Amino acid sequence: MRQHVGWIAGTAAAVLVAAGAITYAVAEDGGAERTPSADSADAGFARDMAVHHQQAVEMSYIVRDRTKDEEIRRLAYDIAQTQANQRGMLLGWLDLWELPKVSSDAPMTWMGMGDMPSAGDGALMPGMATNTEMKKLEGLSGKQAEVFYLQLMTDHHKGGIHMAEGCVDKCTVDVEKKLAQGMVDGQQSEIDLMKDMLEERGAKPRP
Template sequence: MRQLGLIVGAAATALVAAGAITYAVAGDEGSDGTPSAGSADAGFARDMAVHHQQAVEMSYIVRDRTDDEEVRRLAYDIAQTQANQRGMLLGWLDLWELPKVSAEPPMTWMGMGDMASGKDGALMPGMATNAEMKRLGSLGGERAEVFYLQLMTDHHKGGVHMAQGCVRACEVGVEKRLARGMVEAQESEIELMAGMLRERGAAPRE
């Protein structure tokens, strides 16, 4: 439980640091002006907002499917953190007067394009399929906990990969810092969830 508190604290710190300058990005260090619609900055904001939305949905589903306080607390923290970050990402797109939807395939800004689709038709790597989301909503108790932890581990791995892409390619300083914070927080949560799965006699999916 102490480890969970440390992770949540780190995520909250990243949110505060980013939120304090959410609307001061146009002249932020590392940026020469408003990003273009095809830039890594805009692509990351659009794609990660979609990625985060599913994590929020999964987390609220499992909170209604289990009474385990540790899982419910983790799910709530993930939902709150990613909902707040999603708001920042969409807010930047508004500030830059850029569309929130692109005709380009997800992760084109990372040079992946049509290769971005995850397994079994998932929109992006790490994202759950519609069938997996439906299954999560049908389970209860420990079975729901295990499946959620497995899905969220995959989800975080995909999110870390995308955030690392922004750290490398984004030019807006505050967005790069948010992406770096995502990498650190989600890697810590991946370790935490591995331990929670072991406690339940399970493991992350291959």
């Protein structure tokens, strides 16, 4: 279990160190000729992933208050810090590009999925928890909270990977594509880790 914790801490540290370099690179290499339009994949990904990440941060802080398990608390803290940092970068790029942080377009329009049926109940994009699920998490504690959080976050990461892969394919700003690929790699590793953590608690990811 200690090697899980070490891996989590190391990954979070690496992401945080890289964040400054990526932001600097955008400022240095993202000149006016490369500024994306408001309806571009670059802007759409930045807006949608900022919303997606915000829910992951909220879920992570909820479970930190509902368990004393240090491994879960560390995982939740690291996910919250990593995704809050990435969210800040995405919103910062929208500011840098002088583009709006909200759009009248449906979520996922930049991926050609704006007409997909919404899951409803607050789940705006793939993998997002519903308002009912968030309330349920708030009402659990101990092992039950740990298992439900790991299941919700596994689904959340799968949806996030789908979106990040879309940016890798469709975005044009190199540093944003690199960040998106980093999200794919990092979140897949966390999915594998969370599967092990669920097994240790006699549970599995949701089908």
